[in-house]
Amino acid sequence: MQKRKVSVGIIGCGRMGSAHAYNVTQIPETELTAVCDVDIDRAKKTGDDYGVEFYQNEEAILNNPHIDFVFVATPTPYHVHTVIKAAQRGKHIFCEKPLTLNLEEAKAIKEAVTTNGVHFGMNFMRRQSWLEKRIRELLPTLGEPKMCQAVNINAGYCRQKGDWFADMNICGGYTIDTMIHLLDIMRWWFGEAISVCGNGLLLSPGLPEPMDYTVANITFRSNFVATVSGGWIRRGLSIDEAYYLIGTEGTICYDSLSKTLRVFSKDGSFEETGENTESPHLRLLREFALSIIEDREFAPSLNDGIESLKTALAIVDSIKGGGGLQII
Ligand SMILES: NC(=O)c1ccc[n+]([C@@H]2O[C@H](COP(=O)([O-])OP(=O)(O)OC[C@H]3O[C@@H](n4cnc5c(N)ncnc54)[C@H](O)[C@@H]3O)[C@@H](O)[C@H]2O)c1
Incomplete structure (x- = not known):
């Protein structure tokens, strides 16, 4: 059995x-x-x-x-x-x-x-969050997707020197550790990225209080372009996520401060609110267990982990190189 x-x-x-x-x-x-x-x-x-x-x-x-x-x-x-x-x-x-x-x-x-x-699974749990799932369902209202701005800011970053989460060489800094969630979501929504230009401040032991921020311009194979930005900063207002998606026939907006998803499409406009009724971590873990029991494919997969890492590393290389274009 x-x-x-x-x-x-x-x-x-x-x-x-x-x-x-x-x-x-x-x-x-x-x-x-x-x-x-x-x-x-x-x-x-x-x-x-x-x-x-x-x-x-x-x-x-x-x-x-x-x-x-x-x-x-x-x-x-x-x-x-x-x-x-x-x-x-x-x-x-x-x-x-x-x-x-x-x-x-x-x-x-x-x-x-x-x-x-x-079997292998990556804990990109935002794929089980109501918001990211709902936006994915609503993508057809955009017509042809053209552009996106995505923001994620942790304003409560309090790690001090000596902590592994304050050392770029150990944790990878904001881009590789945390922005990677948004990079995975961008791939999930819009396909493969082909090039990036990044700017920002990478975690450095030289800073009196470690902090880290990144602004990345990403071009996708479909010519879709995204600006993804955020950071680990020490004061201010955190934004779990803000998305502004623009297409030929519509726009989708959300920010975690208003917690309202707004859709403007050629067929009309509407608003939605929602929340996770269960932890996305728990839901993804359950999906992974089921994929083992039923011996079926699971996503986010190892390949998803590798591809999002490639993009994150290219952004970091671009920042280190002064914002130049990096082909992925
Ligand atoms: N999915 C997410 O949203 C999310 C959020 C935060 C962290 N993370 C990731 O989770 C991982 C762990 O982060 P964390 O915040 O829990 O770190 P943490 O420092 O709180 O915990 C890591 C634990 O691993 C232990 N450890 C170190 N080396 C070990 C080894 N060889 N064998 C067994 N235990 C060992 C440490 O003693 C520590 O207790 C990191 O990769 C981090 O980037 C993911």
Whole structure:
């Protein structure tokens, strides 16, 4: 009989891993079997919270024959090591974004995942958010999509020097760590990007208070153009997302301050409000579990992780080069 529940091991019990542990316990098709963290106190806290085994070393999870998939929620530079080992042991993998910080590692992951034939999912959870799903449904009202402005600002960034999330070389800064969500959504809505020009201020240990912002102009294969901007700043008003999409026959607008989606089309105009009735993280995780149980394709896929990383890296290269054009 087909298996109806998959067993999960979580690697990394920090901010995200501990939240994912809770989500795993809320999904009918998943059961939490074990967790691990190099910081044993964190592993113990999460393990005790859900009454499961906890370990300091990921080997205990990777070698456990009862675990079907591992959720990789370690800091980004450690993803590659764990993902490759998990694939080699035949574990399915759900990985936090960004996949890695460079394309060489992304290629090595692709090789391991393909060779071992395991299922792989990227945690681009905005694809399960009501807003991004609804806008995708409404794209035909634009006619031919021409232009987009997308904004995402975290104004509560408070990391200090020494924190891995304040070091460009470890977290990838705003562009690779966080803007990558918008880059994935742009691809999901409008297809492949072909070139970028970026400007901004990259996280730097030289700043008295680390901060980071990026403005990227992106051209897509279809000639669609987007300006995607945002940052990790320390004061002000956060904007989870603002979108302004323009097409030959309509316009779609949303900003998370007014929480109103406005559609202006040649057939008339209307407004909608909505909210996530369930965590997008939880919904995406459930979809991934179902894709394993039913042995079917899942998106956001490994390729989605690699393509969005390519765009993010090209933007960073452009910023470093003073805003020049980067072909992806
Ligand atoms: N999808 C999202 O919206 C989202 C949001 C925030 C962070 N993230 C991503 O999630 C990942 C984790 O971020 P976080 O904020 O939870 O970080 P965190 O620092 O809060 O937690 C990471 C945990 O991993 C542990 N760890 C480090 N190396 C390990 C190893 N080799 N084996 C086991 N545990 C190890 C650390 O001790 C820590 O507890 C990052 O890739 C980050 O970019 C995704």
